Amino acid sequence: MNKINIKLLKLLIENKGDYVSGEKISQELGVSRTTIWKHINKLRELGYQIDSLTRKGYSLIKSPQGMVAENIYLGLDTEVFGKEIRVYPSLDSTNTKAKELAADDYPTGTVIITEEQQQGKGRRGRGWYSPPGTGLWFSVLLRPDIAPNKAPFLTIISALAVSEGIKKVASSLVPVIKWPNDVLLAGKKVCGILSELNADLGMIKYAVTGIGINVNQTSFPAEIADIATSLKIEAGNEIDRTLLVQEIIVSFERYYLEMEAGHYDKLLGLWKKQLNIIGEQVIIYANEGITYEGNVLDVSSQGELIIKDKNGEINKFWAGDVSLRRKK
Structure with a gap:
């Protein structure tokens, strides 16, 4: 800028x-x-x-209707986040661009936004539907002063920030966090989050958290129409994307500073209150076709899902290892 x-x-x-x-x-x-x-x-x-x-x-x-860095910057009240904002008409992936900027020593809190994502990425290599001019597709470059084993908290705090931001711009909506990295409205996915690390043993060099939010779409491809929704569909009106990203960045910074201060129990407690899975019977689809069934007892201090199966055995699962579906 x-x-x-x-x-x-x-x-x-x-x-x-x-x-x-x-x-x-x-x-x-x-x-x-x-x-x-x-x-x-x-x-x-x-x-x-x-x-x-x-x-x-x-x-x-x-002022222009689209996403403009200057507009976003002037609406922010932050100490660190959003001091560098880059807006692109189209990118393969905002996470990929964020990694390039990390290599060029861009600071913590740099925000990368695109109007269209050609190769948006979800968890476990899945694609993310990112049509032009309707959603909010962005990444935040982070250099967190935390141990690598606390990295799951990057996804935790970003989910909290997205949920809070949605409620600020559309107070009638009730977002729910689906473990580990989705935000739902009315049982359908409205947001996906992907955090990626560059770390050595004992130190995180940098992290990139990518956030994709369906904002003003009115329809979706047939293959995801039953599981996806948008803020506009649920709220019944157009949502100001600039205001939404501002609210999320402000909340993200606040939670990020709490994380760096070591307030993990507080953050985990806030996250668990919005989870939709504790106490549910679920099937865990792990790698290589292995499945586990059981009851979700809780979430561990590291964000792992704690499952008790029918034999009374207790197992822990983290996002990188499993995919999760509710048992019918």
């Missing part, structure tokens, strides 16, 4: 409906009027409708 663009846009927003003179902008930003004109044109290229009148200055008429 360009710092002059941000400062200029902030000034125009603060004076929306009025004209701000080139002289005032020049004084406030400490740049020449020629520089101001260049950045006004850059904002116009991003989709901002800005009027200009001789001897009156500039006036912001309308």
Whole structure:
């Protein structure tokens, strides 16, 4: 993001409906009027409708409808997250782009957003349906100061942040977290989360948490129509994607700082309250066609599912090892 663009846009927003003179902008930003004109044109290229009148200055008429980094940034009240925001018209995968930025030493809290994902990834290599301009497809680059065995908490806190963000923009909705990394509405999937690590023994170099949310879709391909939904379908109205991502980023940072402070029990407790699986009879589909049946007793301190089978044997399962379906 360009710092002059941000400062200029902030000034125009603060004076929306009025004209701000080139002289005032020049004084406030400490740049020449020629520089101001260049950045006004850059904002116009991003989709901002800005009027200009001789001897009156500039006036912001309308902001763009799509995802724009400057718009998102100006609505954030965060310490770390969202200080770097990259928005792309199309990407293969936001997680892949986040890893590239990690190699270039981008900081914790860098947010990568795309209007369309060509090869969105879900857990265990599954694809993620990511049509253009309707959903929220983004990743957050993290450099957490936690032990690698606490890495499951990255998915835990991101699910909490998504749930909280949904409730902020659509108060009538009741999100439920499906262990380990989905968010549901009315029993259907509205969000998937994928966290990936680059770690050495005893240290996480960086992590990437990818979040895909069905926001304003009104229909889905036949193969997922029975299991997928969107915020618009459930709320009955269009959802502001910019506001949604802002709310999620703010919540994500708060939970992230709690995690780094070691408040794991608190975070686990909040997560468990929203899980839809504790006390249920389930079938666990593990690797190589092995299945387990039993009752979900609890979730461990590491986020593992604790299952008691019909013989009384207790087993623990984590997301990377199993797929889960409710027993019919």
